[in-house]
Amino acid sequence: MTPVVAVLGSLNMDFVVSVDTLPAPGQTVLGANFQMLPGGKGANQACACGRLGGGKVRARMAGRVGYDLFADHLKASLSAAGVDVAAVHATRSHPTGVALIWVDRQGQNSIVVASGANHVFAAADVNGLRATFSGASYALFQLETPLETVEAGLALARSEGARTILDPAPAGPLPQRLLQLVDILTPNESEACVLLGRPAARLTVEEARQAGIALRRQSGVGTVVMKLGEQGCIWLDASREVYAPGFSVKAVDTTAAGDTFNAGLAVALAEGMDVVHALRFANAAAALSVTQLGAQASIPPRADVERFLEQRG
Numbered sequence: 001m002t003p004v005v006a007v008l009g010s011l012n013m014d015f016v017v018s019v020d021t022l023p024a025p026g027q028t029v030l031g032a033n034f035q036m037l038p039g040g041k042g043a044n045q046a047c048a049c050g051r052l053g054g055g056k057v058r059a060r061m062a063g064r065v066g067y068d069l070f071a072d073h074l075k076a077s078l079s080a081a082g083v084d085v086a087a088v089h090a091t092r093s094h095p096t097g098v099a100l101i102w103v104d105r106q107g108q109n110s111i112v113v114a115s116g117a118n119h120v121f122a123a124a125d126v127n128g129l130r131a132t133f134s135g136a137s138y139a140l141f142q143l144e145t146p147l148e149t150v151e152a153g154l155a156l157a158r159s160e161g162a163r164t165i166l167d168p169a170p171a172g173p174l175p176q177r178l179l180q181l182v183d184i185l186t187p188n189e190s191e192a193c194v195l196l197g198r199p200a201a202r203l204t205v206e207e208a209r210q211a212g213i214a215l216r217r218q219s220g221v222g223t224v225v226m227k228l229g230e231q232g233c234i235w236l237d238a239s240r241e242v243y244a245p246g247f248s249v250k251a252v253d254t255t256a257a258g259d260t261f262n263a264g265l266a267v268a269l270a271e272g273m274d275v276v277h278a279l280r281f282a283n284a285a286a287a288l289s290v291t292q293l294g295a296q297a298s299i300p301p302r303a304d305v306e307r308f309l310e311q312r313g
């Protein structure tokens, strides 16, 4: 049977402007063209599961949108990637979420999200999502929907036998009762710092390893995967530490690189790849995503990732 990955999370229409440098508080900067592109951390992860699954893994998405044109566009983008959107429902009370994104010349970004309908995706709504998680081997979560909804989704996914992966983004304090429902926690450097109550900082691989060990101990989550961008990633569980180096590419836009990594990891593990190969696959997918502008627009199909891995040996 084809493995299934389920995703619960946000859908946003991204309003993207490329700038030379990100604006400082109080500063006006001139940007180039404006583009509207499909995004949202949940939808990006679902889209990436569809593309990276390449028919070998099926993806399902649960989320909330408004009754507007953005919603149609976002659902169409997921459907085109092969994602089952039966559990993406529209609400009359709020518009579809949007994100305002500036991307600088180095590919770094600043993002403000107006949550809209994502914000009214309630924990009680999760009761109707059994079919979404039924038969899923992995379930992906992020933090752009209410924490209670994430917690209810994690509990339902676990009860259906799925292994749960939480991307703690955007980062904030997480209750222990939520963390105890997580099998794999995947912070980037700054998210790990927030969860550990430290000032955000760029970390060396060794500092990230230490942070990952501390986070495992503090959170009680069995597996922590530290995402280190171009430095790669580190898998830490009770019996092993695996470091997978990253791939050097010319960065155009890092938006959704973390989402692509999480989806790549889930797809690879759902297919039965071992941890070393799964991390390499996820690193390659994320590296390719930063070479293009946009969130879902930048997520590569599986064939591109396989070709890239062959070329890089």
Ligand code: RIB
Pocket: 010, 012, 013, 014, 038, 039, 040, 041, 044, 098, 099, 111, 113, 144, 255, 256, 257, 259, 295
């Ligand atoms: O992770 C990238 C995403 O964050 C963007 O697509 C934007 O919508 C925000 O949710």
